[in-house]
Amino acid sequence: MYNLKLITIREYLAKVRNKSFITMTFLSPVIMVAMFILIVYLANLNVSKISTVSILDESGVFIEEFESTHKVKFKDYSHLSKAEAIDSSKANEFSGMLFIPDFTEKNYPDKKIEFFTNRSPNTDLITSIEHKLSALLTEKKLSDDQIDLAKIQAAQTNISLRLENFEGQQTSKLSNYVKMAFGGGAGYLLFMFIIIYGNMVMRSVIEEKTSRIVEIIISSVKPIQLMWGKILGTTFAGLTQFLIWITLGGILLLIAGSFLNIDFTALPNSPAQLADTDASLQMVQEIILDIAKLPLFTLIICFIIYFIGGYFLYSAIYAAIGAAVDNETDTQQFIFPITIPLMLGIYVGFFSVIGDPHGTVATVFSHIPFTSPVVMLMRIPFGVAWWEVSLSIIILFLSIFLFAWIGSKIYRVGILMYGKKPTYKEILRWLKY
Numbered sequence: 512m513y514n515l516k517l518i519t520i521r522e523y524l525a526k527v528r529n530k531s532f533i534t535m536t537f538l539s540p541v542i543m544v545a546m547f548i549l550i551v552y553l554a555n556l557n558v559s560k561i562s563t564v565s566i567l568d569e570s571g572v573f574i575e576e577f578e579s580t581h582k583v584k585f586k587d588y589s590h591l592s593k594a595e596a597i598d599s600s601k602a603n604e605f606s607g608m609l610f611i612p613d614f615t616e617k618n619y620p621d622k623k624i625e626f627f628t629n630r631s632p633n634t635d636l637i638t639s640i641e642h643k644l645s646a647l648l649t650e651k652k653l654s655d656d657q658i659d660l661a662k663i664q665a666a667q668t669n670i671s672l673r674l675e676n677f678e679g680q681q682t683s684k685l686s687n688y689v690k691m692a693f694g695g696g697a698g699y700l701l702f703m704f705i706i707i708y709g710n711m712v713m714r715s716v717i718e719e720k721t722s723r724i725v726e727i728i729i730s731s732v733k734p735i736q737l738m739w740g741k742i743l744g745t746t747f748a749g750l751t752q753f754l755i756w757i758t759l760g761g762i763l764l765l766i767a768g769s770f771l772n773i774d775f776t777a778l779p780n781s782p783a784q785l786a787d788t789d790a791s792l793q794m795v796q797e798i799i800l801d802i803a804k805l806p807l808f809t810l811i812i813c814f815i816i817y818f819i820g821g822y823f824l825y826s827a828i829y830a831a832i833g834a835a836v837d838n839e840t841d842t843q844q845f846i847f848p849i850t851i852p853l854m855l856g857i858y859v860g861f862f863s864v865i866g867d868p869h870g871t872v873a874t875v876f877s878h879i880p881f882t883s884p885v886v887m888l889m890r891i892p893f894g895v896a897w898w899e900v901s902l903s904i905i906i907l908f909l910s911i912f913l914f915a916w917i918g919s920k921i922y923r924v925g926i927l928m929y930g931k932k933p934t935y936k937e938i939l940r941w942l943k944y
Contacts, residue, residue, distance in 0.1 A: 515740050522715065522744025527751060536752050537925035540760035546766050562606040562636055567596040569613035573647055583636065597627055606633065609640060619648060639810035652660050691865050693805060697814050698860050698885040702853055705822055708749040709829040714840065715741055720926060726765030738834075739915070742826040805892055813891055813900060820907040823886030824914055825849065831918035835925035835933045856885035868893035880910035910916040917942065 527531055558918035561581070565588040568574040577585045586605075588596040593610060598609040614623075624644060626637065653660055669777075712729045716738075859882065863872045866889050877887040877895075883903045891900065924941040925933065 515736045515743075518732065518737055519743040519747070520663040521541055521743050523747045526711075526715075526745060526748035532752070534850025536755050537759065540756050540763055543756075544763040544767060546669070547764065562633060563603070564636070564640075565596060565600045565605050565608045566613045567591065567593060567608065568633070570611055573611055573644070573883050576647055577643070583639075592847065593627045597648070600627065601629060606630075606636065608827075611644075619652065662896065690805065691861075691889065693810065693887035694864070694892045695861060697810065697837070697888040699857065701814070701818055701821055701884055702857055704749065704753075704818070705825045705853065706850070708745055708822070709825050711749070712741055712826050713829040713833035714839065715745065716830055716922075716926070717836065717839060717842075720834065720839060734926060735919040737926075738827070738830045738919055738922045741830060744820060745826070806894075810888075810891055814888060816904055817884040817888055817907070820904065820911060824880060824884075824911050825853075826905065827911070827915045827918035831925070834922040835938060837932075841932055852879075852881035853885070856882035860889040864889045869895075874899075878905045878906055883907055906943065 561584055563584045563586065564576075565586045566574055566577055567588045569589070571589065574587055574589055579585050586600065588608070595607055596610070607626050610625045611625065612623045626640070650660060653663065682795065721857060764884070828849055832842055832849075835845070836842050856876065859872060859876045863876075864886065867873060873886060873890055876882045877890050884907065887895070887900065887903050919936055920942050
């Protein structure tokens with residue numbers, strides 16, 4: 512145990528004192544905050560831009576219905592000819608010109624309305640104009656057919672179902688997406704941590720093996736102690752880096768936001784903007800209600816457990832691969848089979864859990880140790896029985912001991928093997944030593 516502690520401390524200090532580790536630890540938050548500020552700035556710039564559209568309405572029926580807003584400004588060009596309107600719109604660099612031809616009763620211009628522009632049209636602008644014209648033409652047709660519009664509008668009914676579970680607890684239609692966002696975020700974070708720091712463990716083993724330092728170390732400690740010391744040291748270094756990223760990133764974001772006077776609430780679809788309409792305000796309230804009802808404490812505890820279990824499981828395999836090869840180029844044939852279960856867990860989580868979180872596929876993959884850290888984290892927000900979570904955790908930690916034993920056998924032999932690319936058959940033979 513004393514040797515394990517020494518190796519863990521040595522590995523941790525070697526990682527945190529590395530120049531590239533220090534550089535990326537402090538540089539990454541700066542880059543991420545700078546990118547976020549750039550995105551916010553560009554989004555605000557896009558929101559503040561006003562589109563100008565000229566309208567040539569030869570019919571004189573629709574022009575009064577187009578009212579300028581804070582995003583779109585309409586100009587009446589009905590007094591000009593079509594050619595003059597196009598030239599003027601082009602010269603003034605308008606976003607476009609809407610042409611509505613004259614029509615007689617019953618001869619509606621459904622297929623004759625045109626929109627002229629020199630640039631790629633704004634999809635939202637085109638869609639809003641289409642919806643506006645569709646509604647106006649529909650009303651015009653109904654009016655021409657002497658159908659009472661007031662009765663039709665009075666008869667239109669919008670149903671919004673009040674959702675409750677069988678215990679009487681109110682839910683919303685957005686609850687599945689809120690749950691998936693939390694579960695998916697936790698699963699994806701774990702996936703990235705395993706990939707980044709598992710590779711770090713593997714590279715550390717390869718470096719010591721190629722420098723022959725390991726031959727000296729292995730004379731004083733057991734191979735399994737060396738392997739787990741590397742895993743634990745890299746884990747603590749990774750957690751240290753994550754904490755610095757979160758702390759420094761938050762501080763930089765606050766400083767940059769206040770210094771540049773960027774209003775983060777001005778982003779499209781932010782609560783401040785969504786509250787402008789009753790329907791959007793209700794949607795925001797539903798999302799907040801769904802977040803409050805999430806089993807956040809359970810999700811945090813399970814995230815820590817699966818974080819530790821999943822990372823240790825894969826790190827043991829990464830360490831064994833590092834011991835079996837002489838350089839990173841030779842690791843490619845072994846890395847791909849490891850990443851397949853991780854990728855499968857992500858895809859099963861996003862495509863199966865959201866559709867049926869308690870279905871056979873989601874349930875099975877939440878108990879397979881290679882995919883359970885990702886899939887079960889995605890299922891927990893939807894409500895999973897405690898015995899299912901317990902069984903999944905037990906299987907995961909039993910698998911850790913199994914693969915730690917297998918990994919240590921490979922590590923013990925492979926750490927002293929040089930100059931030969933190992934095959935799967937040869938690695939299986941090492942397990943018998």
